Amino acid sequence: DTEVTQTPKHLVMGMTNKKSLKCEQHMGHRAMYWYKQKAKKPPELMFVYSYEKLSINESVPSRFSPECPNSSLLNLHLHALQPEDSALYLCASSHLSNYNEQFFGPGTRLTVL
Amino acid sequence: QQPVQSPQAVILREGEDAVINCSSSKALYSVHWYRQKHGEAPVFLMILLKGGEQKGHDKISASFNEKKQQSSLYLTASQLSYSGTYFCGTAALGGATNKLIFGTGTLLAVQP
Numbered sequence: 001d002t003e004v005t006q007t008p009k010h011l012v013m014g015m016t017n018k019k020s021l022k023c024e025q026h027m028g029h030r031a032m033y034w035y036k037q038k039a040k041k042p043p044e045l046m047f048v049y050s051y052e053k054l055s056i057n058e059s060v061p062s063r064f065s066p067e068c069p070n071s072s073l074l075n076l077h078l079h080a081l082q083p084e085d086s087a088l089y090l091c092a093s094s095h096l097s098n099y100n101e102q103f104f105g106p107g108t109r110l111t112v113l
Numbered sequence: 114q115q116p117v118q119s120p121q122a123v124i125l126r127e128g129e130d131a132v133i134n135c136s137s138s139k140a141l142y143s144v145h146w147y148r149q150k151h152g153e154a155p156v157f158l159m160i161l162l163k164g165g166e167q168k169g170h171d172k173i174s175a176s177f178n179e180k181k182q183q184s185s186l187y188l189t190a191s192q193l194s195y196s197g198t199y200f201c202g203t204a205a206l207g208g209a210t211n212k213l214i215f216g217t218g219t220l221l222a223v224q225p
Binding site for chain 2: 098103105
């Protein structure tokens with residue numbers, strides 16, 4: 001299995017809602033990532049988990065809360081988001097090695113009303 | 114700081130060649146190259162490490178000039194399937210090797 005899956009594909013939420021994004025991989029990768037991508041812009045790194053521990057947080061607002069319950073799963077919990085948080089949220093995974101090539105999931109298209 | 118890519122956009126006919134450049138203001142450990150088609154996830158193409166190691170695609174090549182902190186991606190005999198936005202992703206020397214900062218992107222369109 002060489003795939004990273006993400007659910008849901010699309011999500012519309014109000015500013016007072018709480019929702020979660022889910023990411024799953026079964027490639028034995030021990031690093032998992034959340035990126036945010038705005039239209040016509042490059043992906044921006046948000047969080048990195050290495051061996052199920054948060055290793056990088058790129059000063060992301062606390063309304064985004066990541067969680068890595070096990071080596072295959074990564075969640076992103078959303079609460080009190082703003083309209084400017086609307087974007088494509090990409091999950092990726094990689095081995096922890098010199099190469100670290102990252103495999104991306106298809107993303108969740110988030111719209112905050 | 115975000116790496117700068119050039120050109121911003123390029124249009125090719127099938128069979129033509131293209132070069133995409135990525136320039137960083139920081140000393141680099143590695144450069145990754147990804148292609149993203151509209152509405153899809155980025156797909157890994159190549160990785161180049163400090164010291165000359167490479168790993169990736171057999172029909173696309175790349176170079177990494179460590180001293181100039183630059184990388185170039187070479188697309189030869191382009192095919193329609195090469196169309197998409199190309200991003201370099203750089204890992205800074207001395208930083209986490211899996212912390213990638215993506216470049217500004219290059220939109221490539223290959224026409225019949």
